[in-house]
Amino acid sequence: MAHSTNPNHLIIVALETFFVPVPKFDLPAPYTYELREYSRTRPDQVAERIGDADIIIMTVLPVRADVLRPEVSPRLKMVSVVASGTDSVDLAACRDRGIVVANTPHCNAVSVAEHALALYFAARRSVALSHTLVQAGRWPQSGTLQKALDGPDGKPPRTCREETLGIVGYGGVGKVLAATAKGLGMKVLIAGRKGSTASEGRTAFDTLIRESSVIVLCLPRSPETLNLISKAELEAMKPYAVIVNVSRGGIVDEKALVEALKARKIAGYGTDVYEQEPASAENSLLVGPDIADLNVVTTPHVAWCASDTIANYNRATKENIEGWLSTGQPKYPVV
Known part of the structure; x- marks a missing residue:
């Protein structure tokens, strides 16, 4: 030219x-x-x-x-x-x-915060898993699919007023999410940096991982945040914990995550982002028949999308x- x-x-x-x-x-x-x-x-x-x-x-x-x-x-x-x-x-x-x-x-702060809540509700109430079971004809076979909503602790799903929401990443999305979650009756914790002493108003990262029943990731991807959630963090979580990821792929170790879900160490996972995108059964552990029986909710990196x-x-x-x-x-x- x-x-x-x-x-x-x-x-x-x-x-x-x-x-x-x-x-x-x-x-x-x-x-x-x-x-x-x-x-x-x-x-x-x-x-x-x-x-x-x-x-x-x-x-x-x-x-x-x-x-x-x-x-x-x-x-x-x-x-x-x-x-x-x-x-x-x-x-x-x-x-x-x-x-x-x-x-x-x-x-996109409002849209992403709302999408995070949509993924939370879908994962907490096993919406995608229930849909799969209904479409597979399992409802008339079993008589009821109520137990599909139970967490690894054997209990029914919690309501918002019982939840402790841990927010990792307190930028624009995190602030909108915190305000909305409080309106729903959730207790809200804001994570400090991993490996650092928490400042006033923040909760130490390791404490938040242990005490939260819902963990939402809405932080930038950087060398410091890669695999921020991996085997050690997953093992420290409550058995009824739900993780929502609206940040970037790579912040959650997908291999460790799938292993934790299969072992029923956590209750569910909702994500809009993946280690490799566009995600497919060929490049992602979160896509395909191997996770059909897991409480996983996936969307194609569209949390930002709104008028x-x-x-x-x-x-x-x-x-x-x-x-x-x-x-x-x-x-x-x-x-």
Whole structure:
């Protein structure tokens, strides 16, 4: 593609408009722009598509060091992430080149918090497992499927007023979730950092793991949070504990989790995220016939999806790009 000779005419390349449509930008003078939109982009297409881009807009597509080299993307000045998480972007490579990275935090807080509660109710009341049993004709065979709702402790499901909710990750989602859960009558604990002394208002991580009947994970993925929930944590949980994961894949050790569910060490698991995505029976232990009899509820990384989320993403993306051009600083800087 021919390069523009006008430094104030920007090439903006949106690589994943499938998720969120691109807003119309009102760039400050003297800037103008050309927008190139792609519904989906494979990793092997990134280099070609961003070759003369000044700004790229993406959501979860990997943007690694190889495509951030000056000889590949010589004009690139900004990466605008339409998501809170930036783990798919090589931040160190951007920092080395002086490429600005901005994200769009808190835009999906209400939707993700509500989705976490939906997964909680579905797991606590064994909705997916009951559905599978009914569809398989097990109800008339057994006369009743009431026992399908019992936890490993042999007791019926708890109601909200009996639950202690442990929230791991107290950002925008965690705050909305805490307020909503309290309205439902739950006792709420907020986790401190694993391995650290809990500050005022927080509960030590290990204590929260032991005392919570529901644990919701809504924290970023980082080297420190990989396998945050693994065999030791699962063995320390109450037998009627339910885990909900609306954070990122890799924070829960899926192998250890499935082993704990099969051994009836915990009551259930609801997740919107997976170690590998898109998840399938070929790449995930949480998909396929092997877990059909387990109390597992799965959704395809859609907790963020809501009408107000999309409006919020558009607003924040505009604020980042237009703010960066006006002041040299996006509203939500990461790098």
